[in-house]
Amino acid sequence: MPALTAGVSFTDLSAYATHLVVRAARKLGPTPVVVASIPSLDTFAFHVHIGDLRLIAKVSILGVPLAVALRGTYGDLGQLNARMAAYTRTSADRAAEQQQHLLLLADAGLNAVHPAGAVGGVLFTHAVDERTPLSEILRTQPERADELLGAVLTNVRTALRSPDLARASLDVPGCKITSSLLHGLGASSNWAYFLGQAGRLSGPRVPGIVAVLDATVRRLVPLVRSLEGPRGLVYGALHPDHVLVGDAAQSTPVLLSPSLQRGPLEADPARLISRTVLGVVTDPHPQHGSEPVFHAIDQLVAGLTAVRPPHARHQMLRGLLTLWAADTAGTLAAVLTTPRSVPVPAGALAIVNQATVVCTLLHRVTNAAMAYAGGLEAAWKNLLADLPDLR
Numbered sequence: 001m002p003a004l005t006a007g008v009s010f011t012d013l014s015a016y017a018t019h020l021v022v023r024a025a026r027k028l029g030p031t032p033v034v035v036a037s038i039p040s041l042d043t044f045a046f047h048v049h050i051g052d053l054r055l056i057a058k059v060s061i062l063g064v065p066l067a068v069a070l071r072g073t074y075g076d077l078g079q080l081n082a083r084m085a086a087y088t089r090t091s092a093d094r095a096a097e098q099q100q101h102l103l104l105l106a107d108a109g110l111n112a113v114h115p116a117g118a119v120g121g122v123l124f125t126h127a128v129d130e131r132t133p134l135s136e137i138l139r140t141q142p143e144r145a146d147e148l149l150g151a152v153l154t155n156v157r158t159a160l161r162s163p164d165l166a167r168a169s170l171d172v173p174g175c176k177i178t179s180s181l182l183h184g185l186g187a188s189s190n191w192a193y194f195l196g197q198a199g200r201l202s203g204p205r206v207p208g209i210v211a212v213l214d215a216t217v218r219r220l221v222p223l224v225r226s227l228e229g230p231r232g233l234v235y236g237a238l239h240p241d242h243v244l245v246g247d248a249a250q251s252t253p254v255l256l257s258p259s260l261q262r263g264p265l266e267a268d269p270a271r272l273i274s275r276t277v278l279g280v281v282t283d284p285h286p287q288h289g290s291e292p293v294f295h296a297i298d299q300l301v302a303g304l305t306a307v308r309p310p311h312a313r314h315q316m317l318r319g320l321l322t323l324w325a326a327d328t329a330g331t332l333a334a335v336l337t338t339p340r341s342v343p344v345p346a347g348a349l350a351i352v353n354q355a356t357v358v359c360t361l362l363h364r365v366t367n368a369a370m371a372y373a374g375g376l377e378a379a380w381k382n383l384l385a386d387l388p389d390l391r
Contacts (some may be wrong), residue, residue, distance in 0.1 A: 008077045010070060010341040013061065016077060017044035020084070021057045024119035025050055039343040041065055041334055043094075047127070054127040055116055058257075060094040062087050067198070067338045088121040095123035101258040104170075108162035110155055111252045113244075128254050131244035135279045135347060138240060142280070142288050144249075145296035149276070152243055152253050153269055153300065156235045165233065175263020176236060177271065178224050181326045185217045185333055194337040200352050201336055209336070212359040216329050216366050223369055224326055229264050229319045236261040238268045239275030241347065266316060269304060270323035273297055277324075278331060281357060281390045283350035294387050301380070317376045321369035321383075328362050357390055 008016075018034055021044075025032035029050040034057075038045035043060045061069040062083055074080055087093060099118040102125070106112050116124040134152070138145055159165065173179070188194075191210040195201055201209065236259035244254040261267070276297065280290040301320065305313045335348045336355065351358055364383055371379035 008070060008072070008080065010066075010339065012077055013066070013069060013080075014044065016081070017059050017061065018046070020059050020120060021046055021048065021122050024122035025055075025057065025124070027119050028117050028124065029053065037343070039345045039348075041067070041338055041342070041344055041348060048124070053116065055124045056113075056127055057122050057124050058095070058098075059122045063092060063094045065334060065338075066342050067334070070339060070342070084121055093118075093121055095119075095121050098123050098258060101260050104165055104168055105159050105255075105258055108159040108165045110159035110255060112255045112258065125256075128244050131246055131254060133241050134243035134245050134253065135240035135275075137245050138276060138280060138293055139283065139285045140288060142285075142290060142292040144245075145276075145293040146299055147249065148243075148245060148253065149272065149296050149300050150303065152238070152255070153272060155253070156238060156255070156268060160233050160235065170233070170260060172233070172260045172262055175234065175261050175267050176259065177267055177323050177327050177330065178227075178263060180330045181217065181220055181224050185213075185330060186221045188217075189214065191333070197339070198337045199340045200338065201355060205356055209355055209359055212363060213329065213333060216325065216362050219366055219370065220322065220326050220329065223318075223322045227264050227319050227322060229266055229315050231263055232265055234261050234263055234265065234267045235259070236267070238272045240272070240279060241275070241345065264319050264323060266319035266323055269300065270320050271327050273300075273320070274324045274327040274331070277361065277387065278328060278351060278358065279347055281361060281387065282354040283347065289388070291388055294384050298381075298384050311373075314373045314376050317380055318369060318373075321365060321376075321380070325362060325365040325369050328358065328365060332358050332362065361387075361390055 014037070021034060022032055025048055033049045035047040035049060038047065038056070042065050043058045045056060045058045048055045048057045061080065062074060069080070074083055095118040099115040102112050102115045113128060114126045116126055118124070134148060137148065191213050192206065195206060195210065237257045242256040244256065245251070276293060280293050284290055305316050308316065332351060332355065335344065335351045338344060364386060368379040368383040
């Protein structure tokens with residue numbers, strides 16, 4: 001089994017990504033300046049100045065998470081370069097795909113970040129001023145959760161139902177939450193090896209975390225396969241780090257990083273809930289309680305299920321809980337198996353530091369998802385009531 005860094009070091013891969021960004025930026029204007037990198041698990045992202053333009057540049061190495069690119073699966077740096085050259089000429093090029101999605105979503109009425117160009121596998125978007133990630137707002141101003149979570153989901157769902165978007169005949173992949181669980185996590189039994197190679201965790205916690213991941217994935221696989229709810233177009237990357245919020249209560253959130261997919265319609269609210277809860281339980285603000293956030297989540301789901309008959313309501317709750325658990329499992333696995341050499345966002349570091357808490361959360365959400373139909377609503381309420389006590 002190859003070591004995680006068999007093909008290329010993170011330093012070399014980062015230098016290569018910077019080279020791609022500078023080369024692409026030169027086609028957009030005067031000599032570019034790369035100001036700073038932005039930590040990420042999946043892509044390389046940089047602040048870039050091109051003349052008076054202030055842009056964000058993102059480059060995804062072959063469309064795979066950084067940890068995967070570093071494992072040597074795709075060869076050394078020379079082989080990666082050759083593969084990238086071929087990749088950017090195909091419809092799978094993530095930069096060109098995201099630019100198309102941003103333009104389509106903007107036409108559909110969504111307040112999304114404006115693309116400045118997709119060149120050579122690099123997506124450039126205009127920087128957004130005077131906005132704060134929703135993840136930080138929920139941590140420091142939890143009283144705004146009710147207003148913001150509902151607004152974000154409503155805006156996204158309205159845009160996705162746009163006739164113009166339907167006519168676009170998008171060729172998009174299946175839901176990444178379900179595919180990650182069934183074809184990624186579900187195919188792995190090597191948690192101990194990958195955690196050990198990454199070096200994010202060590203000591204007595206590791207065996208317990210490995211056991212929880214393994215047992216949870218085994219329980220979730222049949223649940224995911226049995227999901228029965230309606231399917232359609234979903235945003236695919238709807239979590240608080242991808243939503244920028246202004247100070248004014250009436251300001252419309254700006255959305256980043258779409259990854260349009262087709263899958264269960266519960267996928268977007270499930271991911272939004274999953275990442276929101278991970279944020280507030282692993283990195284709570286010392287002076288602000290999280291109860292308003294959990295109340296807002298309850299209200300959000302109540303709004304989604306209110307007009308449905310009992311069978312459809314149970315079906316939606318089952319889907320939400322199952323996909324919430326699957327997304328949390330996937331996030332925990334991705335964070336813990338990303339090598340220590342990779343700078344990761346503060347939220348990911350908080351997950352590492354509170355990995356045992358996340359395992360408890362994962363266990364409880366999975367248990368709720370497995371409740372019998374008539375007990376799903378009680379399981380949902382009990383789960384939300386228990387969340388503030390996780391720490």
